[in-house]
Amino acid sequence: MEFSRTFKVLFVCLIVLVIIVPIGLIATGTAYGEWGSDELEEMVGYIPSGFAQIADVWSAPLPDYDFSGGDHETLATQAPGYYISAIIGVILTFGILFIAGRAMAKGRD
Amino acid sequence: MHIPDGYLGPITFIVMYIIMIPIWIYAGYKVQNYLRSRQIPYLAMAAAFTFVIMMFNVPIPGGSSGHAVGSALVAIILGPWAAVITTSVALLIQCLVFGDGGITAFGANCFNMGVVIPFVGYYTYKYISGKTPITSNLRIAAAAVAGWLGLSVAAGVAGFEMGIQPALEHTAAGVPLYMPYGLNITLPAMLIAHCCFFSIVEALVTAVAFAYIARSDPAIIFDYKKEEASTAGTKKNPENPQVS
Numbered sequence: 001m002e003f004s005r006t007f008k009v010l011f012v013c014l015i016v017l018v019i020i021v022p023i024g025l026i027a028t029g030t031a032y033g034e035w036g037s038d039e040l041e042e043m044v045g046y047i048p049s050g051f052a053q054i055a056d057v058w059s060a061p062l063p064d065y066d067f068s069g070g071d072h073e074t075l076a077t078q079a080p081g082y083y084i085s086a087i088i089g090v091i092l093t094f095g096i097l098f099i100a101g102r103a104m105a106k107g108r109d
Numbered sequence: 110m111h112i113p114d115g116y117l118g119p120i121t122f123i124v125m126y127i128i129m130i131p132i133w134i135y136a137g138y139k140v141q142n143y144l145r146s147r148q149i150p151y152l153a154m155a156a157a158f159t160f161v162i163m164m165f166n167v168p169i170p171g172g173s174s175g176h177a178v179g180s181a182l183v184a185i186i187l188g189p190w191a192a193v194i195t196t197s198v199a200l201l202i203q204c205l206v207f208g209d210g211g212i213t214a215f216g217a218n219c220f221n222m223g224v225v226i227p228f229v230g231y232y233t234y235k236y237i238s239g240k241t242p243i244t245s246n247l248r249i250a251a252a253a254v255a256g257w258l259g260l261s262v263a264a265g266v267a268g269f270e271m272g273i274q275p276a277l278e279h280t281a282a283g284v285p286l287y288m289p290y291g292l293n294i295t296l297p298a299m300l301i302a303h304c305c306f307f308s309i310v311e312a313l314v315t316a317v318a319f320a321y322i323a324r325s326d327p328a329i330i331f332d333y334k335k336e337e338a339s340t341a342g343t344k345k346n347p348e349n350p351q352v353s
Contacts, residue, residue, distance in 0.1 A: 006326035007150055014154065017161045027166035027174035032298050033271050033288065034113055040289070048115075050278060050286030055115030060208030065164065082164070085207060089160045092202045097195065098153035104141050105149050 014090065021086040022079045062088070110175070110267050110299075111203065111218055114211030118278035118287040121270055126216035132193060132224060139190035148187055148329050155183040156195040160202065162314060163209075169306045177311040178222050181230025181259040182318050185252055188331040189227040196223035221267045230259030230315070235332065243327040249320045256315030260308040261300065268292075268299030 003011075030039060037055055041047050066072055066081035117125075144152070162179040169175065184192035197219045203209040210218045237251035272292030275285040288295070327333050 003150060004147075004326055004329075006322060006329070007154065009321075009325070010151075010154055010158075014157055014161065017158075017165075021161065021164050024165040024176070027168035029168060029172040029174040031110070031166075031175050032173050032302055033116060033267070033295065034111060037115075044289045046284075048285050048287055048289055049280070050118055051115035051288075053115075054211075054213055055113065057114050058205075058208065058212045060204075060206055062206055063208040065207050065209070086161060086164055088206065089164075089199075089202055090157045092206070093156040093160045093195075093199050094153045096153075096198055096202075097156045098150070101149040101152050104144070105146055 018083075018086045018090060022075065022082055025075050025078050025082055110178070110221060110264060110303075111200075111210030112214040112221075112267060112271065113208075114213045116211070116271055116274070116288045117214050117217055118274055119213075120277055121274065122211075122213045122217055125214075125220055125270070129216040129219050129224075132220075133197065136190040136193035136197075139188075140194050144187070144191060145329075148191070148331075151187060151329060152191060152195060155179075155187060155191070156198045159183060159196055159199040163199070163203070165310075167307060167310055169302055171302075173302060175302055175307040177256075177307060177314050178226055178260060178263075179311070179314060180222055180226035181234075181256040181311060182252070182315040184227035184231040184259075184331075185234050185255060185315070185319055186322055186330055189231040191331075192227035192231075193219075193223050196227065217267075217270055221263045221270070225263040225266050226259040229262045230255040233258050243323050243330065243333060248323060249316050252319035253312040253316035256311040256313075257304075257308040260311040261304045264299040264303035264308070265296065268295040268297075271295045271299075 030036075035043065037047050037052065040051070062068075062081065062085050065085035066078055067084075070077070072078045072081065140152070159179045163176050166174045166176050178196070180192050180196045183195050187195070200210055200215065200218050200223060204212060204215055204218070234248075234251045234255035237254055238245075238248045241247045269292065271288040272290065272295035274288035275291045278286040280286065290298075323330065
């Protein structure tokens with residue numbers, strides 16, 4: 001597999017995006033329809049019972065792109081977790097399809 | 110637009126998985142058989158790019174936030190079926206590792222962001238571009254409209270899936286079991302936030318990245334004409350015809 005100049009430039013752009021990723025922390029509001037159970041209860045006055053049953057069916061290792069525990073209220077305390085999350089996410093997504101792509105590329109010109 | 114666990118009831122999330130399974134299988138088949146060798150490293154790039162771009166949350170008036178997805182761009186460059194795969198991989202990592210988007214709602218989220226955006230985006234781009242040269246400004250405008258429309262339609266679909274919950278799944282007394290808001294609230298909320306804000310970011314990202322790739326290395330672009338590719342010095346590849 002050889003990499004074109006365009007690929008290299010785009011790869012640098014990807015790294016730059018990772019470097020500036022804390023910009024994404026400036027938005028503090030929850031996206032529509034992605035509220036936690038406490039937010040939902042505050043809005044409608046109750047927690048729908050079906051919601052309560054499956055809302056916590058999965059506990060992710062890095063919930064909300066941050067380390068769990070500790071008081072991460074400010075941008076400065078959230079940034080390290082956000083960086084690590086961006087790096088892990090890029091490595092995993094890139095890695096999965098890079099390996100799959102190499103397997104596919106075998107036997108081609 | 111990552112619907113978490115608990116907002117969609119079993120009727121909806123099971124149906125969305127049933128819709129997605131053949132789409133994933135067919136997309137895998139298409140990508141494996143028809144993607145040109147030159148495009149393969151870009152698959153990995155596209156998934157990573159989609160992952161990162163979704164971390165750039167944009168605040169909007171009213172206290173909510175959201176983000177672009179990047180799937181329209183991937184669909185234009187690598188084709189809509191490749192975008193199904195790259196977006197689904199990004200969503201899978203977001204769901205499993207970061208709890209962004211539910212496990213039960215994974216099928217629905219893949220449909221909204223990994224199918225609706227790529228296909229609406231790709232065909233919008235194709236329709237507007239027509240037979241114009243790859244470097245024409247019309248194509249950049251087409252990419253922008255593709256990004257805007259793709260994300261906006263996907264937001265509408267996500268709003269629809271959430272909004273039908275109170276009618277679909279409720280207790281005998283009529284109390285909603287999952288998403289408590291109906292279509293009259295979810296549809297305008299999702300559409301306004303996306304049409305006015307996030308889809309504009311999607312349009313910019315799609316147009317800027319497309320403009321760069323179209324000028325620097327058009328041969329990797331999905332529907333780039335064979336003749337042009339061969340005059341640009343690229344080897345012809347009769348075994349891997351372009352997907353139409």
